Amino acid sequence: MSELQRINIAGVTIEPNLVLAPMAGVTDSSFRRLIKELGGVGLIVTEFISVEGLTRGNLRTHRMMKFLAEERPLSIQIFGYDPVRMAEAAEIIQESGADIVDINCGCPAKKVVKGGGGSSLLRDLPQMERILKAVVQAVSIPVTMKIRIGWDDATVNAVEVARVIEGCGGKMVAIHGRTRVQGYSGRANWDVIAAVKRAVSIPVVGCGDVTTPSSALDRLRETGVDGVMIGRGAISNPWIFRQTSELMRSIEPYAPSLLEKQRVLHRYHDLLRGELPERALAGKLKQMCGYFTHGLPGGARLRESVFHSQTISEIFGHIDLYFSTMMARSAIA
Ligand SMILES: Cc1cc2nc3c(=O)[nH]c(=O)nc-3n(C[C@H](O)[C@H](O)[C@H](O)COP(=O)(O)O)c2cc1C
Structure with missing residues (x-):
């Protein structure tokens, strides 16, 4: 059986079955469009948005909700x-x-x-x-939920x-394989x-x-899940969705050149320009x-110089x- 599948959520098709994880401070519209342009992603999720801000008309919260048609399905x-x-x-x-509207049931932040x-x-x-009942009753679009495996090891x-x-009546569940108490430490429990x-x-x-196309395939095969959601792995390697979908079809995964990496940093800047001061x-x-630049030779020195730039x-x-x-x-080597 091929791992490359589509997921149907009450009429919304996610194809391929690879999802960009919601990440506060990261998956804004510019980042989402960058990921979409690089290909291979079936669904993208926004950063989490406060229902208090949204329903009280907070402008900043409403701005976070903005998206362009090319980001869909979105x-x-x-959270609330x-x-x-x-x-x-x-x-x-x-x-x-x-x-889709997704409900956050996994954020570990104290404030939330x-x-x-x-x-x-x-x-x-x-x-x-x-x-869940209130939200499912209020809308006709599918309602999904993102959870962690529990509060702590004992529960x-x-x-x-x-x-x-x-x-x-939830139409899909996404699970981060850690407890709330774990935060981001240890390994995810698949x-x-x-x-x-x-x-x-x-x-x-x-x-x-x-964090790699092969680990995405391994998790799909081992667990039989319908799809895989990728977060941090997509920041360090935004081509991971394309590469994984290629591996699923037994195609040699795309290996970005240094020129392509440089181009993508410029492209990200182009997408951000006009959005932020x-x-x-x-x-x-x-x-x-x-x-x-993690793992690139000389990456640490570059990060240091970039960090101190004004x-x-x-x-x-x-x-x-x-x-x-x-x-x-x-070229010399
Ligand atoms: C910077 C950052 C912000 C995150 N923000 C959210 C969020 O807004 N909503 C959410 O459900 N999960 C959030 N997460 C959790 C991710 O969606 C994901 O479940 C977690 O990072 C594990 O996946 P990964 O190992 O592929 O990164 C965030 C993670 C990171 C690293």
Whole structure:
């Protein structure tokens, strides 16, 4: 059986079955469009968006929700606690033309947990049920949920949670294979993800530590999940979706040249320009450059120079010098 499949979520087709994970501060419209342009991704998810901000008309929150047609199919993720506000926010999302509304049940951040949202809902299934029912009733687009495997090691309850999601009309569940207490430490537990897949009949998407095309294929094969969601691996290697979909079709995965890597950093800047003031734009470029140059020879020195740069032209001065030096070296070798 080929791992390259499509997922159908109540009429929304995700093809291939590879999903860009929601990442606050990363998966804004510019990053999402960059990933989409590089190919191989079946669904992209926004950063998580506060239902409080959305339903109270906060301009910054509304800006976070903006997307372009070329990003579709697109899922907008919300977080919150109050079922009425969650339902209201879902209606706003539906009106925006998004394909899917996703509910965050995995965020470990103290601020979110204190408000009863994010991973806190894993400990409060009656409230999770109330939220899901209210949101499912409010919109006709599919409602999905992203969870962690549990609150802590002693309370791993992803199977039970997934059954609740299915029972309340959720159309897909994505699972990050760590507990809330784990944060991002240790390894993602794909055994629990596999158990969830066996327990429910809605599509299950697994997430956690997929950093190479072969690890994506391994997780699909080992667990039988319907799809794989990739987060950090897509920041350091934005071609990972294309490469994985090629590997799934037994095609030699694309290997980006140094020139292509340089081009993508410039392209990201082009996409960001006009969206952000110079200071914030420089911050984003530094962040991207940091992830992007991990493992490249001389990457640490480049990151250091970029980090201390004050302006965009200074940042690109370092980036362009680095890539031209590397290309000259590889031409000689
Ligand atoms: C910078 C960052 C921001 C994140 N923001 C969100 C978020 O807004 N919503 C969410 O559900 N998960 C969020 N996550 C978790 C990721 O979606 C994903 O589940 C996690 O990083 C594990 O996958 P990975 O090993 O492929 O990165 C975030 C992760 C990172 C690294």
